[in-house]
Amino acid sequence: SYYLGKCLYTSNYILDIFQRLNIMIDVASAVVYLHFGHSTPIIHCDLKSSSVLLDNNIVAHLSDFGMAKLLLGEDQSLTQTQTLATTGFYGREGHASTNGDVYNFRIMIMETFSGKKLTDEIFHGEMTL
Template identity: 65%
Template structure:
């Protein structure tokens, strides 16, 4: 077993060709598990993007339902952020933000029908062997129909935490300015009124600009 979620458990498996995979087995005793499986099958079998978890196949019988997914060797982002055994520097964090923003920008405007994830949080962001982030777990995702508002769609919220930077760091000011830009962007994305929130296309562009400035400032110091 390599993980668990709201509707089931994830196991590591090996296919006949020795490909390592993640197998998400749904606990059908949990209310909503059947619907979650159906949504994930419908959504994840149609969308293809380098920053989305790839579904290899699915298995569905009356009393057993599972998804076979691409295995992510570095686990989920939550483990990397909150475990004493892992460390992500600022550049890695920015790269992960850009990966996630790329996935969301595709879901919101690059796919034929706008799709809202509705449960984006660190445990649903998975990292491959190269630390490239992939968004997964579309169990409560919502496909928007004509007339639906993307910015007014209800989502779940997860409280996060960022440790303070250390003032004795040689690049303290550069890092502090970078983090300040990221936090400002985060606040713009969570404005009270939907019309005031930054859309994902602009978020992606701004994150890339933040990364570019951060690297330039590091080189100049």
């Protein structure tokens, strides 16, 4: 297995546009399953390229569930826990939510197709998210 981040940011691996698209479809399917595939939604809380493993067939597998949370109750409020996500990847709300996972997925899409990290110089100044 390989980390998606390693494939994106080194010259040793070349992913074509269709492979990148299929990887993002695999990740999107995993996120949909987490959010809607159970009676209690699961929030990954740390979606990023290094949380995606690629097998030898370039099929993506979501990993790194160390900060995952369950949404409980009718109001979908979180259990009383506190975690710190990777800098730059926590949702805009400032707390774990399905919206935060979607926001992080959007960042992952941008990084996957641009080949640039969110922290790269290109995304400062006028080109911020």
